[in-house]
Amino acid sequence: MNNPFEKIFNYQLSSRLEETGVYTLTSQERSWLKSMLEHPAALEALEPRTIAKLQECVLDEEMSNLLDGLEQKAGSLETQIVHPLLSPIRRIMRNRQGMTIQCRTKKGKLNDPQPGIPYKLEYSMVKREWYLHWYNSSTRSILHTRLCHILSVEQSRRSRTYYEEQMTRAQKLFEAPRHEAVVEVIRIFNAELTRILHAFSCFDKRVEYDEEERTYRIHLTFTDSEGQFVLTKLRFLGKRVRVVEGRYLKYRMRETARKALALYGVEAEEAAGTANNEETKIPG
């Protein structure tokens, strides 16, 4: 039976084992793997030969049909879990090499091949898609490209010194400045606190409770690219929360409300112009 609280996972035991280089594998880990091997993503991530070997090893595990009792809701369409470019890009990263990369723009225009250094492969749980963060050596800028927009990536041999130098530059650029904002839970919605905190739980945050005013304030820290998703979450929560610090977020929320009301023909004379699409893309 799958009991995730098993003695064998005990921290003292596993740290003692680690010293000896011995590790253990339990039935529950194998049966988890067995169910994952049935997922179509396995075929894309692993060689057929590897799958065959693994299947042999998990053969005896009783594939529990326990998971039949589990249903997932309100998830994004799972368009991509494993992308064919992951493996070649990982290889270049492991070898600490440069690459020549050719991409398409968002609108479909084809760019010339560019020299660069792969920095990070990242999966967005929101967009359900892979992104490559990379440094463009010729324009000396950093880019976030969806793997589905990459036409080709090839390793280009670079000296270790060159690589390290480029990587240091990239790292500096990737250390994005972080913004701070404070979001207050409107007191009459305090009962919904956990729901609200769950909505912000994918961000870097700290919650403060003001005993006197019985008010919760959420201190958020985020990068530019995360800012759009913070906004989406704020709109998602609607009147339950209010930005109390953070000029840009306040401004955007005011604009959203104004433009949204214009859509409904409310206070249209104040909200000049037609419905204007002010929302920009949610980040990866």
Place this chain on the structure above:
Amino acid sequence: MAKESFDKEIQFLRLLALTGGGYDRQQFAGRLGISVHTFDKTVRKLREISGDADFADLFRYGYADSAEPVLLFLYRAKSMKESESRRLPLILTALKGTPQTAAELLDACCERLPLDAAMPDEKTVRSDLRYLEEIGVVRREPGGRPYRYVLNNDLTECLSQKELVDLYEFVDIMANTQIPSVQGYLLRDNLKKALKSTVPEHEWDDGLLEPFSYKYHYDARILDEAHLYTLLRTIHLRKRISFQYFSPKNRKSYSAKETNPLFGRETEVRRETTLPLKVVYDHQYGRWYLIGAAAKGRFVKFRMEGMIDIAEDQEAPEEYFALKKQQLNERMRYSWLIDTGDTVTVRAKFYRPRGQADFIAERVRLQGQWGEIVEENEEFFIYEIQVNGVTEIRPWLRGFGSSCEVLAPADLRQSFIDEWKEIGDYYE
């Protein structure tokens, strides 16, 4: 001995993960319904397990896009006698590679245990072996008595180094993007060790271990996997259950057991009973629900994080379970999440962005579940969906800001107008 429960730890870790450690001790203890003393004890225990000096820092800066699950250490909390934690590594090390009998293992233990340690007897070693065999860690070799045992690591040993890297990366991806995840994360940790053992130390590169990162993850989701298998099992066996339920709207999320006179004040908690039918994971908030049939057949919904002290009850007749399950499936066909109320048709107009790729349409296609685009032109498209009640879809529509105009039903449209006015007023 009473079964070890981690309810207190789970509640605390959830609170910590959700608040980023922002409360002081008093506030934490108050919300958990325990004394500051018990709170400190809990923290000490968890700190020891996590091996982290500054515990709250785990939930601070930079954790958000990591592939390393911060809360996994909870599952390493099962307690163990000191003698056991010394003996088992010796047994497991001896079982690596060469099959051994219980008597041989006993010798190995006695040889390597420090002189002042309590020496095990053969009965103890046999019971260790029984346990290890039961959880699939060791295997009995074919042949008669005395039985020989060996470590069952075929899974990793049959792979080449390249294949092991591929498997590690596959498990990393699946544990992070699929549910359930806990076993995947545990496997990932073991594969990490397997990988380390195949690479000579001077060639080792930590870059192998964090191949990918994952953005916008709900960390706390893995805490609920603690009860997941208990519940899935009862569904599988058609067993009714009883449990203590703390509604999330209640400020206190945990109350110490009455048996402890020190914390006898919180006694108002009722025990609920239900026949579990389905567990639902909500991707929108990263939360788990249990849906069951109450005594008179009515459907009841519980947030899994509020359920503690779950006990199995009587079995329900198969026909009854099947009937309720089928009814529930029908009722949930149009649930955006879990609403089983009346079905309404929601129509909304989405405005396409000007002069850039149409990420609005893309987002609607990705997240709009079974809704359809019924009309479109270059400027906008109209999305229509049949859904149980408007409560659960409302936040999603609102998330689009001024790119979405609700057309129907009329009362939803009016409530959007009212709400945007109210929000506008916040920023005047």
